[in-house]
Amino acid sequence: MPVKIYHDDDADVNIVRSKTVAFIGYGNQGRAQALNLRDSGVNNIVIGNIDDDYAKQAREDGFDPVSIEEAVRQGNILMLLIPDEDQQTVWNEKIRQNIKSSTTLVVASGYNVAFNLLDLPDDMDVVMVAPRMIGAGVRDRYVQNIPYPCFVSVEKDASGTALATCLSIACAIGATRGNGAVGSSCREEAGIDLFAEQALWPEIMAIFREGYN
Template sequence: MAKIYTDEEASLDPLEGKTIAVIGYGSQGHAQAQNMRDSGCEVIIGNPRGDEFWEKAESAGFDVYEISEAAKRGDIIHMLIPDEVQAKVYNEQVAPAMGSGKVLGFSHGFNIHFKEIVPPRDDDVIMIAPKAPGPSVRESYEEGSGVPGLVAVAQDSSGEAMDVALAMAKAVGLTRIGVIETSFEEEVETDLFGEQSVLVGGVSEMIKAGFETLVEDGYQPEVAYFECLNELKLIVDLIHKQGIEGMMRAVSNTAEYGGRTRGPRIVDEDTRKEMEKLLEDIKDGSFAKEWITENQRGAPNLKEMREEAEDHLIERVGKEIREWSDIEG
């Protein structure tokens, strides 16, 4: 059974007198920094000088420093910049400030788990991972609620790393709902698998395959768009609120029967075997190596895939329908 911590089991005391240096002021950076500040924490921002995020952080009233300076000033250094640049930034700008009993924090364990970042052994390494995009993390906090999350410790030199992690989770508002204790390994491997097989990769390919099947058989692209993409939000909302069986009860008997009998023909044993291969690629580091190499080369494959996807019929039809819906709505 998972260990879940809530507000009653977390205290802000471990953060008293500590400066939290949030590195990056993007989606998660702005949300977590503002939430922690509103919870009474001392928060500064580390960011490249002069870009839009520097200006946004200053406009929000934060003291903003170059990353190397923020790392020196921070007792807790919370890395909220993209995975693909974390290792370079850490090695060049953060590492010189480490080694003195500081706390290094993350919201995704990619670079720690795959050893792209190797902190000194006398520093604590923790993770608080909100299971929601940054804007939702901020909005829910302002409404007096929060989003669920994960909490983990990779290094506990001080013996107090979990206390600090829970304090940060509470400051961000995660313990208002609950944080599940996990490990960096479990967080990384399940996160990557979920993105690739279901949330980003699987769903996107399923949508396009269904759309293409209908259009190639002569059906109107606009109708295919509604059936294979637009209505998906309604189904996901039902699943989110009521679970899969709650969704089944909410749709028509015809939809339920068709889904229960035909769904396994789409996601069959071959699909499940391919999922197992994806998971193995994640666990043995093959995907991480591929992604790191892709970025070192300037992400040419990713850029090409983005260009091809933008030209897909479903994107052109979708843009027209969204514009029409906005006008009509």
């Protein structure tokens, strides 16, 4: 089956512009994607973060960060952009009980969705928009109007419009430019990351060490 590639023409950025987008985390990906969305005309952005250096950065960038719980209560779209290892705990303690009906969850890493570690509401859409580079690169390439690789997928389509929402977000962060965003899945994305982290890079480092020795 051929891989589906999505470009700017496949997306309607006005969909995400009409929503309130709540960011859970303002770190590596959170900051880059929030700034890209804002520069794409998404005005209703809420930053949910604990009161730390990332929240300070959000204020310096012109946002008014609130608690994670409050951000979730406000958002139609939840951008879950905290580290994989923290997501399940934060989801259970701060997110799950505050989710509005018919909300869309967006992940940039497929791990917790692929392995069913999050208790998802029945009426929630779940999509993945996963840039294949660190946040600084996502931001720099958006500003320079340069394409970058990104995986997208629909994992749960309760509304019937999850793909349109997914592509709108991908377009607004600059991921559908140029060669486009690649259709994938959370399981594929998680598998690629695990293979790279546990098999490929350890072998590369071992080769470097042997060469040095």
